[in-house]
Amino acid sequence: MSKLIRERFVKTRKSHECCCCGVIFPSETEMYVQTGIDDGILNAYICEPCREIIYFYSEKFVKDENQYPELCIKKYIEENFQGKITPQELLKNFENGIWESKDENNKL
Numbered sequence: 400m401s402k403l404i405r406e407r408f409v410k411t412r413k414s415h416e417c418c419c420c421g422v423i424f425p426s427e428t429e430m431y432v433q434t435g436i437d438d439g440i441l442n443a444y445i446c447e448p449c450r451e452i453i454y455f456y457s458e459k460f461v462k463d464e465n466q467y468p469e470l471c472i473k474k475y476i477e478e479n480f481q482g483k484i485t486p487q488e489l490l491k492n493f494e495n496g497i498w499e500s501k502d503e504n505n506k507l
């Protein structure tokens with residue numbers, strides 16, 4: 400059980416994988432970092448679209464307070480949009496009230 404101790408924006412010095420969508424971002428990218436304490440100190444890097452998604456639509460992803468399952472947005476896109484859209488597009492869809500793909504041909 401990790402405890403959140405700090406949240407901030409950084410410009411990254413090396414590449415980091417977003418812990419929500421799994422995309423690897425190069426260095427010099429603005430990312431949001433959540434620092435938690437578990438056995439040691441853990442940093443979770445989150446890209447800007449994912450941060451907005453979990454901020455505005457946390458009820459779709461949150462498990463415990465401030466705790467999101469790893470790769471929660473990647474999994475959501477795979478389950479509801481067949482993995483075909485980006486986090487940016489997912490955010491746009493949510494803003495338009497679209498929670499899953501309307502394309503019936505791609506339904507599981």
Ligand SMILES: [Zn+2]
Nearest residue numbers: 417420446449
């Ligand atoms: Zn992301």
